[in-house]
Amino acid sequence: MQMERESSVEELKGVGPKTAQLFRKIDVISVGDLLEYYPRAYDIYEEPVPVAKLVPEKVQAVSVAINGRVQQKKVKNLQILTVRTADASGVLQVTWFNMPFLSRQLLQGARYILRGRVVSKDGHLTMDQPELFTVAAYMEIAGTMRPQYALTAGLGNSAIVRAVTQALKSGIVYTEFLPAEIRNKCNLTEYNYSIQNIHFPMNQDSLLEARHRLVFEEFFLFVLALRRMREEAVESVNAFAIKPVPQTDQLISGLPYALTGAQQKVWQEIQSDMTGHKVMSRLIQGDVGSGKTIIAVLALILAAGNGYQGALMVPTEVLARQHYESIHSLIASSRFPYRPVLLTGSMTAKEKREAYGLIESGEADIIIGTHALIQEKVNYKDLALVVTDEQHRFGVRQRETLSNKGREPHVLVMSATPIPRTLALIIYGDLDVSVINELPATRRPIKNCVVGTGYRPKAYEFIAREIKAGRQAYIICPMVEESESIEAENVIDYTRRLRDVLPDIKIEYLHGKMKPAEKNSIMERFASGEIQVLVSTTVVEVGVNVPNATVMMVENAERFGLAQLHQLRGRVGRGEHQSYCIFVSGNEQAQTMKRLNILNQSNDGFHIASEDLKLRGPGDLFGIRQSGLLEFRIGDIFTDVNVLKQASEAAAALMEEDETLSAPEHAALQRRLNQYINRGTGKISI
């Protein structure tokens, strides 16, 4: 049977409208989307062990018989069911919550396989909420790798497994779209085999083969799409009459600092693009804190100074507000007659309507927001420039729809992903690349240390001293709140404890689950200096700019990718004060400390990510995500750099041979590429 990737997930058996709605939340609409919803990890269903061999705190399978009456009680809203189980070697107490139906299913004396985390309570072994299998059912899956998917509220792992299983049911065949020649040359497995094995690997080797093919495919489509865009863009002429304006020079001379040579050069490049004959498609690449924002602001002022609108689109609400505030005050202090307007998803309907009105009438000159900026309801009067981040690059068609006059706006993309030029040319193949490769001269290198949790009292003393000197600090924890299954610091409990240790210091917390208004208010109070220590999750990772903050302390640093830690470190050292970074590791194993020490030795983001990979080894495929910024579905630009190069070469060779993909043997690829380009959602959208 042939199934199409375009079919809706609702066509799969067992997926009703309700489940389809839940799938929509994770951007899974078609069967193709589901097939590409790759697992984030795998669980190996190991052979069951005897009770006596169970190790506390580990997830294990055990084969036991029901050895007592099933007891039920109700505590508040919780239905608690407990039962004694045993084998010849020992007794295991088991508890399930809110699964009362099990009391009818569990048969006295019958043998089951239970799988879960074992805990030792008062010398007794217990297992809470284990998975329950009949012996026969477990034997079928024992030894196999089971996929673990990223979940959303209401959609559990087993529902996703069921849907994927349906989509891969034997007999269903999907069209292979990679040309046979490329598959042979690059040693790539066939599509159906690869999809089957990425979700349900036969073994480790088949998983690696499958992953290689799918990473290649993802990069290959990406590079082909970029080439398409580049070709289309070559023909686009600059439809705006833009001339240099005095306001940009005025802004530069009013800054409390001088632009670096690199900033000046990049600004010149942008100015000549925007005043030139072609539509600008340019990327500004610069490491954390290199001063990209002011360049974007200059470009927005140039558009406004010529009577057009400019939009600045950023990934988070916190950032949108921060940029709005700083642009607002720059404009006010320079006495420019331009009106900045904020537009974000969390604004009230009334606020939004007001913003839409200002945008449509042209009263708004500079529009700052999240991707609410590109929704249908927004009608720009005369949009000439869009500044965006690398996650939201625009295709030509999107550019056209943005401008109601059908003119393509200039596009400026900002990136803090530190990659070497050869790679940048592939990843940003559709863009001209400008690099800010120089930090402001007033910057002092950040002082780093990697320590164990025993160092905390000293770190707090140090933070208290910095606060006394008028500075501020960030403390990053991996979790929002306490979790039963993960041992790591969380912002809520941490803040409570820290307030006891530093009672005279104003400490607040911030995390992604807070309401937008709360988040904004915390960020504003931190930016204004009222909050002195901000305990936060990684929501502050990208772009947050509070130059008075001089200490970054990261708890459970071992849980983060080094590139991510580098981004976090970039939140300090943004002003003239000496800054410090304290990486606290939850374990002091030699390997962990060695890895974290790479951060001590280098400030070069790409070097850091690559060294991390060498230490972890390429076998650690689904470990910590490296980049956090330029995220593909399965490929990783740091760890899969060789595949990226291979895919880029293959794409170039194919274009050489059949640029329009019109040969019959390329028809399936053409179709797949169009789907990829039109999809418009997903992580890297074009």
Ligand SMILES: Nc1ncnc2c1ncn2[C@@H]1O[C@H](COP(=O)(O)OP(=O)(O)OP(=O)(O)O)[C@@H](O)[C@H]1O
């Ligand atoms: N030439 C300069 N000299 C001194 N300070 C500067 C200079 N250019 C920018 N700054 C200041 O440096 C800080 C960081 O700049 P900016 O926020 O633009 O960094 P960025 O490149 O966007 O970094 P990130 O990727 O971390 O967001 C800001 O406080 C900004 O005012």
